Amino acid sequence: MQFNSNFNDIAESYLFAEVAKRAQSYGESHPDKKILRLGIGDVTLPLAPAVISAMHSAVDEMSRKQSFRGYGPYEGYDFLREKIRGYYASFGVDAGMDEIFVSDGAKSDLGNILDIFSPGGVALIPDPVYPVYVDTNLMAGRKTVFAAADRGNGFLPLPDNSVNADIIYICSPNNPTGAVYDFGGLKSWVDYANSRGAVILFDAAYECFVHGNLPRSIYQIEGARTCAIEFCSFSKIAGFTGTRCGYTVIPRELVRGGLSANKLWLRRQSTKFNGVSYVVQRGAEAVFSPEGMSQIKQNLKVYENNAKLISDCLDGLGIYYTGGKNSPYVWLECPGERDSWRFFDKLLEEAQVVGTPGAGFGKNGEGYFRLTAFGSPEVTAEAVERIKKLF
Amino acid sequence: MQFNSNFNDIAESYLFAEVAKRAQSYGESHPDKKILRLGIGDVTLPLAPAVISAMHSAVDEMSRKQSFRGYGPYEGYDFLREKIRGYYASFGVDAGMDEIFVSDGAKSDLGNILDIFSPGGVALIPDPVYPVYVDTNLMAGRKTVFAAADRGNGFLPLPDNSVNADIIYICSPNNPTGAVYDFGGLKSWVDYANSRGAVILFDAAYECFVHGNLPRSIYQIEGARTCAIEFCSFSKIAGFTGTRCGYTVIPRELVRGGLSANKLWLRRQSTKFNGVSYVVQRGAEAVFSPEGMSQIKQNLKVYENNAKLISDCLDGLGIYYTGGKNSPYVWLECPGERDSWRFFDKLLEEAQVVGTPGAGFGKNGEGYFRLTAFGSPEVTAEAVERIKKLF
Numbered sequence: 098m099q100f101n102s103n104f105n106d107i108a109e110s111y112l113f114a115e116v117a118k119r120a121q122s123y124g125e126s127h128p129d130k131k132i133l134r135l136g137i138g139d140v141t142l143p144l145a146p147a148v149i150s151a152m153h154s155a156v157d158e159m160s161r162k163q164s165f166r167g168y169g170p171y172e173g174y175d176f177l178r179e180k181i182r183g184y185y186a187s188f189g190v191d192a193g194m195d196e197i198f199v200s201d202g203a204k205s206d207l208g209n210i211l212d213i214f215s216p217g218g219v220a221l222i223p224d225p226v227y228p229v230y231v232d233t234n235l236m237a238g239r240k241t242v243f244a245a246a247d248r249g250n251g252f253l254p255l256p257d258n259s260v261n262a263d264i265i266y267i268c269s270p271n272n273p274t275g276a277v278y279d280f281g282g283l284k285s286w287v288d289y290a291n292s293r294g295a296v297i298l299f300d301a302a303y304e305c306f307v308h309g310n311l312p313r314s315i316y317q318i319e320g321a322r323t324c325a326i327e328f329c330s331f332s333k334i335a336g337f338t339g340t341r342c343g344y345t346v347i348p349r350e351l352v353r354g355g356l357s358a359n360k361l362w363l364r365r366q367s368t369k370f371n372g373v374s375y376v377v378q379r380g381a382e383a384v385f386s387p388e389g390m391s392q393i394k395q396n397l398k399v400y401e402n403n404a405k406l407i408s409d410c411l412d413g414l415g416i417y418y419t420g421g422k423n424s425p426y427v428w429l430e431c432p433g434e435r436d437s438w439r440f441f442d443k444l445l446e447e448a449q450v451v452g453t454p455g456a457g458f459g460k461n462g463e464g465y466f467r468l469t470a471f472g473s474p475e476v477t478a479e480a481v482e483r484i485k486k487l488f
Numbered sequence: 489m490q491f492n493s494n495f496n497d498i499a500e501s502y503l504f505a506e507v508a509k510r511a512q513s514y515g516e517s518h519p520d521k522k523i524l525r526l527g528i529g530d531v532t533l534p535l536a537p538a539v540i541s542a543m544h545s546a547v548d549e550m551s552r553k554q555s556f557r558g559y560g561p562y563e564g565y566d567f568l569r570e571k572i573r574g575y576y577a578s579f580g581v582d583a584g585m586d587e588i589f590v591s592d593g594a595k596s597d598l599g600n601i602l603d604i605f606s607p608g609g610v611a612l613i614p615d616p617v618y619p620v621y622v623d624t625n626l627m628a629g630r631k632t633v634f635a636a637a638d639r640g641n642g643f644l645p646l647p648d649n650s651v652n653a654d655i656i657y658i659c660s661p662n663n664p665t666g667a668v669y670d671f672g673g674l675k676s677w678v679d680y681a682n683s684r685g686a687v688i689l690f691d692a693a694y695e696c697f698v699h700g701n702l703p704r705s706i707y708q709i710e711g712a713r714t715c716a717i718e719f720c721s722f723s724k725i726a727g728f729t730g731t732r733c734g735y736t737v738i739p740r741e742l743v744r745g746g747l748s749a750n751k752l753w754l755r756r757q758s759t760k761f762n763g764v765s766y767v768v769q770r771g772a773e774a775v776f777s778p779e780g781m782s783q784i785k786q787n788l789k790v791y792e793n794n795a796k797l798i799s800d801c802l803d804g805l806g807i808y809y810t811g812g813k814n815s816p817y818v819w820l821e822c823p824g825e826r827d828s829w830r831f832f833d834k835l836l837e838e839a840q841v842v843g844t845p846g847a848g849f850g851k852n853g854e855g856y857f858r859l860t861a862f863g864s865p866e867v868t869a870e871a872v873e874r875i876k877k878l879f
Contacts, residue, residue, distance in 0.1 A: 098605060101747075143552055149551040156543045167530035167532070167727075167729040168730060204762045205762065208760030212627060214489060216492075264489055294489060353491050356491040356492075368599060369620075371592075377765050
């Protein structure tokens with residue numbers, strides 16, 4: 098038996114390892130300098146009290162024979178799916194109970210969803226991008242093409258009818274650029290997908306940062322139910338990066354060649370998955386309680402204030418950026434420098450601020466730099482002061 | 489884009505749904521009868537106090553900024569992998585830290601592992617069998633052939649050198665038959681695999697029921713490190729069916745065509761998975777503490793006593809069976825009946841005992857019946873009395 102040689106096509110990603118290595122090396126040779134880290138995409142605030150309390154109760158249930166839970170439903174417990182349904186309804190989307198699948202995170206589902214597609218075809222992926230979309234398709238031996246995101250289109254590429262695509266990835270608010278599609282932009286993607294029978298994989302992991310008149314879900318767009326699958330997560334809304342819970346929505350209308358994506362996914366999950374930990378699902382349920390929502394909004398406010406601090410600073414300096422509003426990411430053009438790794442070194446050496454070089458997210462990321470709002474307010478404020486002084 | 493038409497080849501499994509339907513229907517028309525259920529493969533005893541306490545502590549850690557945990561390592565936290573390593577060492581297997589991967593359950597890994605294999609080839613699967621081995625290969629479009637397990641070989645088929653196989657599934661102790669390979673049996677499979685470069689996928693989910701001079705791990709067999717991947721789980725040893733944690737071992741020596749299975753799996757997991765919930769990993773760690781192990785052995789003893797009750801009863805009645813010792817499953821020849829669904833109906837109607845018809849596990853399961861030891865001691869004892877009276 099041979100192993101899957103498609104893995105040879107995947108570039109080893111040293112991005113975050115290289116970032117950590119350079120920061121560590123600088124720290125060791127400059128022990129007197131305080132390094133401020135705005136590079137990671139991981140949350141830092143603890144779980145909300147309502148979530149903690151729900152998880153303690155669920156652990157207690159698991160300790161008693163009468164309330165112990167064994168195997169749960171593959172698609173998640175009704176108590177959680179009902180709450181997710183209600184959350185969708187709060188921004189006008191009607192998702193059926195049988196269209197909602199609870200998982201251990203959006204990343205798992207974004208990778209595993211490829212099981213339900215035929216081999217072959219072309220995946221259209223924005224550049225720059227979260228590397229997982231590319232790598233999962235390369236593993237499956239699928240051809241990938243890129244939609245160039247750049248300053249010209251505000252890092253929000255629109256469909257090009259001369260490009261053929263079978264699977265289309267959209268992440269809005271985007272990682273790494275923080276750019277958010279408006280209703281018109283998403284509508285053009287939905288129309289493009291429907292016109293050729295393509296399927297949109299919509300990554301909504303950052304929807305909780307969206308305010309104002311912008312779509313939070315692809316299903317706010319007419320026609321999306323016949324062409325789109327949506328992936329969402331508790332990681333950013335509720336700090337679940339280490340607790341692990343997400344959900345995927347697959348409309349009943351998404352049918353190709355007589356096969357229902359919804360039914361195929363249920364079959365896939367019932368064969369290769371055994372549901373999410375009961376304790377975690379109870380924690381996720383509590384996110385949607387009135388207290389949970391109120392506590393979680395306080396945490397989000399902290400990150401949003403950080404993002405505003407950073408974007409206000411860039412506004413003051415006249416540096417071009419996307420994101421910062423409706424997103425925890427700020428994606429800036431490296432001032433006076435086209436090489437994003439050289440900019441990384443400059444920022445580290447002259448301001449002791451760590452970010453992520455745009456080149457790590459794709460060819461079009463060169464010349465750009467990602468700062469995140471997930472640090473503490475104190476660290477963010479100090480980093481902003483140092484950046485102001487530097488430029 | 490078309491969806492994966494290989495899903496059309498998978499038979500809809502109505503096994504447990506049909507079992508539940510018939511039992512419910514009988515119950516509704518006979519409200520005075522007490523139905524005893526020995527059909528499910530799910531645990532019923534609560535989590536051990538040491539596990540509960542560890543999970544509460546971990547939830548508390550998640551409530552404080554200083555001890556909060558975000559994204560964890562893809563392969564699992566060191567604190568848990570060190571304990572798994574120690575557990576393996578307790579039965580003489582030396583597994584390296586970088587060979588152990590923590591997951592959300594053996595079922596997920598048994599399905600997802602196929603990502604690292606080339607398309608094509610032949611999967612050799614025992615019959616009767618846990619349906620997931622067959623279905624995951626059909627989804628991937630891989631040819632499946634069967635190794636007949638029957639009374640002639642004690643439901644422990646041995647390799648046939650005239651059969652070509654690239655991937656070989658072995659589950660020992662077996663689900664559904666409860667049969668356990670001895671060292672010689674597993675050695676012949678390891679030799680067969682090594683002789684043709686095949687890879688064994690060894691499902692050790694029930695290893696905790698093994699006593700005496702029988703292998704608990706494929707790595708107790710010389711030569712296994714060049715041909716085998718092992719899947720294990722906290723589901724049965726510690727009642728984690730609803731808590732979700734397992735682990736997979738991939739030796740560094742498992743290399744084909746220059747590709748290391750261990751490195752491919754790490755790459756697969758880092759691309760399509762984001763680790764197991766921190767709280768769950770702390771619970772799993774506590775399984776291996778001295779108190780945890782002692783508490784868990786008490787639970788296992790309850791299930792083992794149930795299995796002994798059932799097998800002693802069958803011994804007394806002179807009914808052929810496998811399992812019952814070193815396994816929570818008892819697999820019996822249907823007395824006086826070749827049709828396992830007719831036997832199901834007879835047992836339900838005349839003794840109000842629910843089991844699982846062997847035909848649901850494959851062609852060779854016809855004429856057999858599975859009883860499980862996961863019920864309560866009281867229910868098991870009463871079921872055994874009724875079976876004694878019936879035959």
